[in-house]
Amino acid sequence: MREFFRLLKEGNKPALLAAIMNAAIALIKAIAYFITGNVAMFAELMHSLGDTANQVFVFIGSALSKKAPTERFPEGFARLVNLVLLGAVIIVGILAYETVKEGIHHIIEPAEAKSWFWLNIGVLGAAAILESTVLYKAMKEIAAGMEGEHVKGLQVVTASFKNIGNAKPATKLVFLEDLVATTGALIAIISIVIGTYTPFHNAEGYASIIIGCMLFYVVGRIFLDNAAGVLGVADEEMEESIGKLVIEDPHVRDIQKLMVVKEGEERHVELKVEFDPSMSIARASEILERIEKKILLVKGVTDVIIESDIDDNIPHWKAGNQRNQEE
Structure with a gap:
């Protein structure tokens, strides 16, 4: 009680x-x-x-x-x-x-x-x-x-x-x-x-x-x-906003996956970014942690699942077109 x-x-x-x-x-x-x-x-x-x-x-x-x-x-x-x-x-x-x-x-x-x-x-x-x-x-x-x-x-x-x-x-x-x-x-x-x-x-x-x-x-x-x-509906407007926030990081080559899901008043973010293949694992982990902290400062976001991959030289992220490319 x-x-x-x-x-x-x-x-x-x-x-x-x-x-x-x-x-x-x-x-x-x-x-x-x-x-x-x-x-x-x-x-x-x-x-x-x-x-x-x-x-x-x-x-x-x-x-x-x-x-x-x-x-x-x-x-x-x-x-x-x-x-x-x-x-x-x-x-x-x-x-x-x-x-x-x-x-x-x-x-x-x-x-x-x-x-x-x-x-x-x-x-x-x-x-x-x-x-x-x-x-x-x-x-x-x-x-x-x-x-x-x-x-x-x-x-x-x-x-x-x-x-x-x-x-x-x-x-x-x-x-x-x-x-x-x-x-x-x-x-x-x-x-x-x-x-x-x-x-x-x-x-x-x-x-x-x-x-x-x-x-x-x-x-x-x-x-x-x-x-x-x-x-569990996607929040496309917040996806756009977070995508711009992430791609501005000079170490991020591309965004391979980004999804923001509404659950009541909460927003859950799943993100996969691409780094330079020569980057060390320790350095990549440090950058991922910094990006995660930035995303958690966005109003409504309660948790972030973030991972990385090497740059495959195939463009994935384009503002306003990420979801269309996935589909």
Whole structure:
């Protein structure tokens, strides 16, 4: 149990913050629903409760993925976060289905103008502000992961979208969920205004369908990313970066093999370089050790398997074309 609590300290912080924030939002929506009896507010309440449960699982999964290898699991638990996220998308998928179904129901049987208009608007407005706070925290973490770049202020927004593909799995889920939640709250506010002050009373139904489709996009994106993570997908962008780092060494004649594999939040590197045939074994070992230390300084890399061979005078490494040559 002590180890479990120690691992929780290493869990994904944006996921924990998102879980706490969504729990608070769910409580506010629950109070509003019990006062107004508004069906749309009930749907939003279910959405926030689902997000809360989802992000709790993500936080725990990201923490347990840091557990050290054991005799039974010698490869470690890095991919556990991908498995947890595959389970998490089931919750999001159910929410998406219920949201679309509720939207269709409202279109078929549109409700009349709602009472407690300002309470509904106020609650959804507060939810949008709180969700956007969590979203910005996730954006900052994603932007902070960009190599060689320091961004701040509004630049964080554009940088996070630019670097979303390289974000940690748990952070990416929080980012996508809160992006949908923030946008969805704004769409819901607009639909309530339209449904209240115009004859278009089924506006909320169309808004629910739009939000549901956005959630389905999150399901698809997270499922594909984490299914690949469970299988062990190559990180081609990092391969390119590490390849440039290695080939810059004046003693390296060529890179015969380079592979970077994603496992959860970790990156595993396998490398085979070519040296001058006249180089001594002791000198080659010294250079290999120096290269290994450089690679381990790259953010996300946890282990390196590196070996050498004599230069065969056949070019193997070409930036951006290594994988194509191997295939």
